Amino acid sequence: MNKIKNKNTNKKRVGIIGSGPSGLAQLRAFEAAKNAGLEVPEVVCFEKQSNWGGMWNYSWRTGVGKYGEPIHGSMYKYLWSNGPKECLEFSDYSFDEHFKKPISSYPPRPVLFDYIQGRIKKNNVRDYIRFDTTVRWVNFNDETQKFEMVLDDLKIDKTYTEEFDYLVVASGHFSTPNMPYFKGIEQFPGQVMHAHDFRGADPYKDQNLLIIGSSYSAEDIGVQCYKHGAKSVTLSYRSNPIGVNWPEGISEVPLLTHFENDVAHFKDGTSGKYDAVIMCTGYQHKFPFLPDELRLKTKNNLYPNHLYKGVFFNNLPQLIYLGMQDQYYTFNMFDAQAWVARDFMMDQLPLPSKAERRLDMDKWLEANDKLETSFDHVDFQSDYIKDLLALSDYPDFNVDKVAEMFKEWLKDKDENILTYRDKTFQSVVTGTKAETHHTEWMDELDDSKERYLFQ
Amino acid sequence: MNKIKNKNTNKKRVGIIGSGPSGLAQLRAFEAAKNAGLEVPEVVCFEKQSNWGGMWNYSWRTGVGKYGEPIHGSMYKYLWSNGPKECLEFSDYSFDEHFKKPISSYPPRPVLFDYIQGRIKKNNVRDYIRFDTTVRWVNFNDETQKFEMVLDDLKIDKTYTEEFDYLVVASGHFSTPNMPYFKGIEQFPGQVMHAHDFRGADPYKDQNLLIIGSSYSAEDIGVQCYKHGAKSVTLSYRSNPIGVNWPEGISEVPLLTHFENDVAHFKDGTSGKYDAVIMCTGYQHKFPFLPDELRLKTKNNLYPNHLYKGVFFNNLPQLIYLGMQDQYYTFNMFDAQAWVARDFMMDQLPLPSKAERRLDMDKWLEANDKLETSFDHVDFQSDYIKDLLALSDYPDFNVDKVAEMFKEWLKDKDENILTYRDKTFQSVVTGTKAETHHTEWMDELDDSKERYLFQ
Ligand SMILES: Cc1cc2nc3c(=O)[nH]c(=O)nc-3n(C[C@H](O)[C@H](O)[C@H](O)COP(=O)(O)OP(=O)(O)OC[C@H]3O[C@@H](n4cnc5c(N)ncnc54)[C@H](O)[C@@H]3O)c2cc1C
Numbered sequence: 001m002n003k004i005k006n007k008n009t010n011k012k013r014v015g016i017i018g019s020g021p022s023g024l025a026q027l028r029a030f031e032a033a034k035n036a037g038l039e040v041p042e043v044v045c046f047e048k049q050s051n052w053g054g055m056w057n058y059s060w061r062t063g064v065g066k067y068g069e070p071i072h073g074s075m076y077k078y079l080w081s082n083g084p085k086e087c088l089e090f091s092d093y094s095f096d097e098h099f100k101k102p103i104s105s106y107p108p109r110p111v112l113f114d115y116i117q118g119r120i121k122k123n124n125v126r127d128y129i130r131f132d133t134t135v136r137w138v139n140f141n142d143e144t145q146k147f148e149m150v151l152d153d154l155k156i157d158k159t160y161t162e163e164f165d166y167l168v169v170a171s172g173h174f175s176t177p178n179m180p181y182f183k184g185i186e187q188f189p190g191q192v193m194h195a196h197d198f199r200g201a202d203p204y205k206d207q208n209l210l211i212i213g214s215s216y217s218a219e220d221i222g223v224q225c226y227k228h229g230a231k232s233v234t235l236s237y238r239s240n241p242i243g244v245n246w247p248e249g250i251s252e253v254p255l256l257t258h259f260e261n262d263v264a265h266f267k268d269g270t271s272g273k274y275d276a277v278i279m280c281t282g283y284q285h286k287f288p289f290l291p292d293e294l295r296l297k298t299k300n301n302l303y304p305n306h307l308y309k310g311v312f313f314n315n316l317p318q319l320i321y322l323g324m325q326d327q328y329y330t331f332n333m334f335d336a337q338a339w340v341a342r343d344f345m346m347d348q349l350p351l352p353s354k355a356e357r358r359l360d361m362d363k364w365l366e367a368n369d370k371l372e373t374s375f376d377h378v379d380f381q382s383d384y385i386k387d388l389l390a391l392s393d394y395p396d397f398n399v400d401k402v403a404e405m406f407k408e409w410l411k412d413k414d415e416n417i418l419t420y421r422d423k424t425f426q427s428v429v430t431g432t433k434a435e436t437h438h439t440e441w442m443d444e445l446d447d448s449k450e451r452y453l454f455q
Numbered sequence: 456m457n458k459i460k461n462k463n464t465n466k467k468r469v470g471i472i473g474s475g476p477s478g479l480a481q482l483r484a485f486e487a488a489k490n491a492g493l494e495v496p497e498v499v500c501f502e503k504q505s506n507w508g509g510m511w512n513y514s515w516r517t518g519v520g521k522y523g524e525p526i527h528g529s530m531y532k533y534l535w536s537n538g539p540k541e542c543l544e545f546s547d548y549s550f551d552e553h554f555k556k557p558i559s560s561y562p563p564r565p566v567l568f569d570y571i572q573g574r575i576k577k578n579n580v581r582d583y584i585r586f587d588t589t590v591r592w593v594n595f596n597d598e599t600q601k602f603e604m605v606l607d608d609l610k611i612d613k614t615y616t617e618e619f620d621y622l623v624v625a626s627g628h629f630s631t632p633n634m635p636y637f638k639g640i641e642q643f644p645g646q647v648m649h650a651h652d653f654r655g656a657d658p659y660k661d662q663n664l665l666i667i668g669s670s671y672s673a674e675d676i677g678v679q680c681y682k683h684g685a686k687s688v689t690l691s692y693r694s695n696p697i698g699v700n701w702p703e704g705i706s707e708v709p710l711l712t713h714f715e716n717d718v719a720h721f722k723d724g725t726s727g728k729y730d731a732v733i734m735c736t737g738y739q740h741k742f743p744f745l746p747d748e749l750r751l752k753t754k755n756n757l758y759p760n761h762l763y764k765g766v767f768f769n770n771l772p773q774l775i776y777l778g779m780q781d782q783y784y785t786f787n788m789f790d791a792q793a794w795v796a797r798d799f800m801m802d803q804l805p806l807p808s809k810a811e812r813r814l815d816m817d818k819w820l821e822a823n824d825k826l827e828t829s830f831d832h833v834d835f836q837s838d839y840i841k842d843l844l845a846l847s848d849y850p851d852f853n854v855d856k857v858a859e860m861f862k863e864w865l866k867d868k869d870e871n872i873l874t875y876r877d878k879t880f881q882s883v884v885t886g887t888k889a890e891t892h893h894t895e896w897m898d899e900l901d902d903s904k905e906r907y908l909f910q
C-alpha cells in the first residue's frame with residue numbers, strides 16, 4: 001500500500017504545490033526556458049481547487065469546498081486592487097498587451113484575474129496542472145534524496161505517491177486564519193467571523209460592525225462595509241491605529257479587552273454595542289503537508305528566516321518556497337523568484353555553501369530589523385527585488401520607479417482612504433499612463449469585468 | 456527524516472483517532488478489562504482538539520481553530536438533546552450515578568457533556584490521550600503489518616511517526632459539510648452558511664431565514680431560530696418534507712431551483728425573499744489522513760458497507776471504525792462497538808474468514824435495503840445493537856424497551872415539534888422515571904448546566 005510510481009526517465013522532476021500567481025510564475029518560467037530552446041525538467045503542478053489563480057479564483061463558499069477540503073480563498077465580492085496595478089505588472093506581459101487599451105490603476109478582482117490568465121493561456125501551461133488534487137503529505141527520503149509526495153485526487157477519491165527531485169511550495173499564506181480569543185466572545189450573540197470567511201459587505205447593511213485589526217483587511221473590509229451601507233464601523237487596533245482621515249461613520253479604538261454580551265470593552269475604557277464582529281487579525285503560515293523540519297516557520301514579514309534569496313530552504317535547497325514574504329510587490333516579485341528558482345533547478349545557478357547562504361540571510365535580516373517607516377519597508381523589498389533580478393534573465397524593470405509609486409500610493413491613502421483608488425499611475429513596462437475609471441470608486445458598486453471594461 | 460520511534464515492548468499497540476464519545480468508549484472498554492485484571496495492549500489516543508468530548512466539546516470558533524486545523528464541532532448554543540437521554544444511557548454508568556437525582560429526558564448539551572465526562576474521570580483515561588495532536592497521515596506497511604502514523608503536535612509544531620498494530624478510527628462523521636451548489640448563489644447578498652458553522656439563533660432575530668434540508672439539523676435549527684425570534688423560517692426539502700405540524704412562521708417548500716439575487720425560487724414555482732441561507736444538507740465521511748484503499752467510502756446510512764459487525768474494515772480488520780453509522784442509538788452503540796473491538800484486539804474474539812464476513816455484511820445490507828419507515832430503521836439498528844451485545848461482556852440492557860422509546864419519540868415529534876422535549880421516559884438501566892424540567896422547553900432560553908440542575 002505504499003508503492004511509488006517510478007517514471008522511466010532521466011529527467012529531473014519538479015513538483016509544484018499550488019497554481020496561484022506564484023505557482024503559475026514557476027510554470028511560466030519553465031515555459032520561457034523551453035521556448036528559448038532549453039531542455040527543461042518534467043514539471044507537475046498540484047492544485048486542490050478546480051481552477052488556477054489561487055486567491056484570485058473567487059469562491060462563494062466558506063469553510064470547506066465541494067470535496068471537504070478547507071476553502072483557500074479569502075477574497076470577496078467588491079474587492080478591488082489595493083495597490084496600483086503598475087506596481088505588480090509582469091515585465092514580460094504588460095497590461096497593454098492583455099487589454100489592448102489603457103485601463104485604470106486599481107482594477108477589481110475579476111479584471112486582475114483575467115490579466116493573470118492571459119499570459120499563461122498563450123502557452124500550454126494548463127497541461128502541467130493536476131486540478132482537484134491536494135498534496136496530502138510529503139516525505140523527503142534521505143537515501144534517494146527525493147521528495148515522496150502523497151497526492152489525493154479528490155474527484156475520484158484516490159490517493160497515490162510520486163517522487164520528485166525538487167519541491168516548489170507555492171501554497172500561499174493568506175488562507176489559514178489567525179483568530180485570537182477574547183474573553184466573553186463565546187457569549188457574543190451576533191456573527192463572529194474571520195476576514196477569510198468574509199464574502200461581501202451586504203449582510204452588514206444598517207449594522208454596527210466591530211473589526212479587529214489594523215492592516216489591509218481591516219482597512220478594506222471596513223471601508224467596503226461603510227461604502228455598502230453599514231451603520232457604523234469601529235476598528236480596534238493592537239499596536240497602531242491605521243490613522244488615516246476616516247470619514248464620519250468609521251472610527252478607530254484601542255484593542256478590545258473583553259465582551260459582555262453584545263457590548264465590547266476597549267483598553268481605553270470605552271465600550272460599544274455591536275451586531276457583528278469581523279476579525280481581520282491576519283493569517284498563519286501553515287504547511288500541514290510537510291514534516292515540521294521542512295516547514296517554513298514564520299510570521300508575516302518581509303524576510304522570513306531560513307530562506308536564502310527569500311526562496312531556497314537553507315537546510316535543503318531543493319525545497320523552494322515562493323511568495324512567502326509579506327507583500328508590497330506581488331506578481332512581479334513571484335516572477336523574479338520563480339525565474340531564479342528555475343535557474344537553480346536547471347543547474348544554471350549554483351548556490352554558495354550553506355554557511356555563506358546563512359551569512360547572506362543574516363545581512364538581510366539585520367537590515368529588516370532596522371526598518372521603521374512604511375517607506376523603509378518599500379525600499380527594503382525593492383532592494384530584494386533588485387537582488388533577484390540580477391540573478392536571472394527575467395526582463396528587468398525600473399524598480400526605483402515602482403518604489404516611488406508605492407510611496408505615492410501610501411501618501412494617497414493617508415490623504416483620503418475613500419478616493420485613493422481614483423488615482424492613476426504610469427507603467428514602467430510600457431510607459432502607458434493609466435485611464436481614469438468611468439466612475440469614481442465610491443460610487444462604483446459593480447465590480448464585474450463587463451462593466452469595468454465596456455461601459 | 457522518515458525515522459520511526461520504535462517502542463521496546465512486546466505489547467501490541469493500539470492507536471485511536473479521536474476522543475469523542477466513540478474514542479472514549481474504546482478507552483473505557485480497555486480500562487474495564489484492565490480493572491478486571493486482564494493485560495491490555497498499550498493504547499494511545501490522538502485528539503486534535505485541546506479537550507475530549509468530540510462534538511460535545513463546544514467551540515465558538517468556526518472555520519479553523521487556534522492552530523489552523525479545521526474546526527471539528529458542529530454544535531451550537533441552545534442545543535438540547537434531540538432524543539430521550541434514556542435511549543443513549545451508558546449501561547455501565549447511569550444518569551442516576553452521575554447526577555445523584557432524576558433529571559429530565561432532554562438535557563441541554565452542557566449537561567450531556569458533563570455526563571460523558573463523569574464516567575471517564577473516574578479512571579485515568581486522560582493519561583492515554585495526546586491532545587492538540589492531529590493524525591496527519593497513516594501508512595499501512597504490508598511487510599511489518601503495522602500502521603505508521605504521522606502525528607502533528609500542534610502546540611509545539613512538531614511532527615513525528617509511531618507504529619501501531621491496530622488502528623481505531625473514531626474521528627466522527629458530522630464535521631465535514633456537504634454543501635451543494637445552487638445556481639445564482641454567488642450573487643445571493645445575505646449570509647450563506649452550512650449548519651456546521653451555525654453557532655446560535657441570535658443573528659437571525661427578525662430575519663427571514665431559508666433552510667435547505669429536511670433532517671435533524673434542518674428541523675432543529677429551524678425550530679431554534681423560530682424560538683429565538685426569527686421573523687420566518689422556510690425549510691426546503693429534496694426528497695421528503697419533515698411533515699410535522701409546523702407552527703405559524705415555519706413552513707416547508709420543495710427544493711430550491713435557483714437564486715435571483717435575494718429571491719429563492721422553488722420547484723413548485725413559488726419563490727421568496729430571504730435574508731440568510733443555512734444549508735442543513737448533511738456531512739461527508741472524510742478521512743484525509745488515510746490512503747484511499749483504507750478509507751471508508753460511504754454516505755450517512757445505517758449500515759455502511761465493508762464494515763463487518765459495523766466496525767471491522769473487511770479488507771484489513773486491524774483497522775476498526777467506530778460510530779460511522781447514521782445514529783438513532785449513540786453513546787450506548789459506541790460502547791457496544793468498542794467492547795467488541797477491544798475483545799478482537801485482545802485476541803478474545805476471533806473473526807470468521809473474509810468471505811464469511813462478506814456474507815454476514817450482505818445479509819445486513821439486504822435487510823437495510825428493505826427498510827421503509829422510521830420505525831423500521833429503529834428496529835434495524837436495535838437488531839444491530841443486540842447482535843453486538845451478544846459478542847462481549849458490555850452490560851446488557853433492554854434494547855426492545857429502548858426501541859419502544861424511540862418510536863414514542865418519533866410520535867411525539869410528529870404530534871408537536873415544539874413540545875416533544877417536555878416528555879419524560881423511564882431508564883432501562885436503573886428504572887428511574889425522568890423528572891419534568893422546571894421550565895417548558897419553548898420558554899427555556901438558557902441552556903447552562905447551572906440553570907438546568909439547580910434552579
Ligand atoms: C483578501 C486578499 C486580498 C488581496 N488583494 C491583493 C491585491 O489587491 N493585489 C495584490 O497584488 N495582492 C493581493 N493579495 C495578495 C495575494 O495573496 C497575492 O496576490 C497572490 O494571490 C499570492 O499568490 P500565491 O500563488 O503565492 O498564493 P495563492 O494565490 O494563495 O495560491 C496558492 C494556491 O495553492 C493551492 N494550495 C494550497 N495548499 C495546497 C495543497 N495542499 N495541495 C494543492 N494545492 C494547494 C491553493 O488552492 C491556491 O490555489 C490579496 C490577498 C488577500 C488574502
Ligand SMILES: Cc1cc2nc3c(=O)[nH]c(=O)nc-3n(C[C@H](O)[C@H](O)[C@H](O)COP(=O)(O)OP(=O)(O)OC[C@H]3O[C@@H](n4cnc5c(N)ncnc54)[C@H](O)[C@@H]3O)c2cc1C
Nearest residue numbers: 473475476477503509510536537589590626627629778785
Ligand atoms: C449538531 C449535532 C447535534 C447532535 N446532537 C446529538 C444529540 O442530541 N444526541 C446524540 O446522542 N447525538 C447527537 N449528535 C451525534 C454525535 O455525533 C454523537 O453524539 C457523538 O458525538 C459521536 O461521537 P464520535 O466520537 O463518533 O465522533 P465525534 O464526537 O465527532 O468525535 C470525533 C473526535 O475525533 C477528533 N478528530 C477528528 N479527526 C482527527 C484527526 N485527524 N486527528 C486527531 N483527532 C481527530 C475530533 O476532534 C473529535 O474530538 C449530534 C451531532 C451533531 C452534528
Ligand SMILES: NC(=O)c1ccc[n+]([C@@H]2O[C@H](COP(=O)([O-])OP(=O)(O)OC[C@H]3O[C@@H](n4cnc5c(N)ncnc54)[C@H](OP(=O)(O)O)[C@@H]3O)[C@@H](O)[C@H]2O)c1
Nearest residue numbers: 080081082180213214215216217220238239280281282300
Ligand atoms: N485588495 C484588497 O483590498 C485587500 C484586502 C484585504 C487584504 N488584502 C491583502 O491580504 C493580505 C493580508 O492582509 P491582512 O490585513 O489580512 O493581514 P496582515 O497584514 O498580516 O495584518 C494582520 C493584522 O492583525 C493584527 N493582529 C494579529 N494578531 C492580533 C491579535 N492577537 N489581536 C489583535 N490584532 C491582531 C495585526 O496587528 P499588529 O499590527 O498589532 O501586529 C495586524 O493589524 C495582504 O497582502 C493584503 O494586501 C488586500
Ligand SMILES: NC(=O)c1ccc[n+]([C@@H]2O[C@H](COP(=O)([O-])OP(=O)(O)OC[C@H]3O[C@@H](n4cnc5c(N)ncnc54)[C@H](OP(=O)(O)O)[C@@H]3O)[C@@H](O)[C@H]2O)c1
Nearest residue numbers: 535536537635668669670671672675693694735736737755
Ligand atoms: N441535538 C440536536 O438537536 C441535533 C441538531 C442537529 C443535528 N443533530 C444530529 O446531527 C446529525 C446530522 O444530522 P443532519 O441533519 O445534519 O444530517 P443528515 O441527517 O445526514 O441529513 C442530511 C439532509 O440534507 C439533505 N441533502 C443532502 N444533500 C442535499 C442536496 N444536494 N440538496 C438538498 N438537500 C440535500 C438530505 O435530504 P435527502 O433526504 O433528500 O437525502 C437530508 O435532509 C444527526 O445525528 C442528528 O441527530 C442533532
